Amino acid sequence: MSLSLILACVWAVAATLTAMLPTRDQHWRAAYVLIAFGIPILGWVTYQNGPWVGLVVLAAGASILRWPLIYFWRWLRRKGTPEG
Numbered sequence: 001m002s003l004s005l006i007l008a009c010v011w012a013v014a015a016t017l018t019a020m021l022p023t024r025d026q027h028w029r030a031a032y033v034l035i036a037f038g039i040p041i042l043g044w045v046t047y048q049n050g051p052w053v054g055l056v057v058l059a060a061g062a063s064i065l066r067w068p069l070i071y072f073w074r075w076l077r078r079k080g081t082p083e084g
Contacts, residue, residue: 004044015064031068
């Protein structure tokens with residue numbers, strides 16, 4: 001297993017452990033930190049192991065960080081609709 005995949009697994013375990021901790025802001029600060037670390041790890045995994053493995057890691061990360069993605073998708077849809 002390559003180092004990038006090991007780091008992706010460590011990221012997933014850290015995200016799971018972070019989700020178990022109680023917070024007042026519903027884990028948004030932790031989500032920002034996870035995104036900041038996850039994007040370079042995802043790029044490294046894709047570079048070392050190919051696009052198919054990168055897509056699998058992307059799907060795993062998206063399943064962990066699904067609420068930030070849902071809110072981002074809603075924001076994009078609001079920006080795309082004409083005002084009127």
